Amino acid sequence: MKYYVLPYCLKVWATTVLLAPIPLLLYFFIDHLFNQKDSGTFLPAIGLLFQVYLAFIAAGAVLSFITFIVFWVISIAIYCYTTNMMHRKLIMSLIGAMLTALTFILLYFLLSDGLPDISIFMIMSIYCFCMAGCSLFYRFD
DSSP, X not given: OGGGHHHHHHHHHXXXXXXXXXXXXXXXXXHHHHHOSOGGGHHXXXXXXXXXXXXXXXXXXXXXXXXXXXXXXXXXXXXXXXOXXXXXXXXXXHHHHHHHHHHHHXXXXXXXXXXXXXXXHHHHHHHHHHHHHHHHHSOOO
């Protein structure tokens, strides 16, 4: 029963941590491609993007670990009290997106002073969309 919940939560969390930085890196790559001043800086930019990707993965894994624990505990309750598979997946996708957004909002207000700019909402929405999509993609039975 609830032993199936941990692998589901790990897959959703790990996939979100690994896939969510990719749209951001594509944006950085396209921005660099069209705004480069010197044509010789193309290859170092790819190496830099890989380093940024690894930094995004490390930061995402560390900063979202508590969110993963909460997601896992809520998943156990959802698994025990909801019998319809589609309802389970929809509830988990909404809860996952809300927990992800809450993590971003809390971290932003703890680490900065002022109102958030549009870039934090863009990054947050990418991570929320990825979390919700992964929650719907993987089997939760």
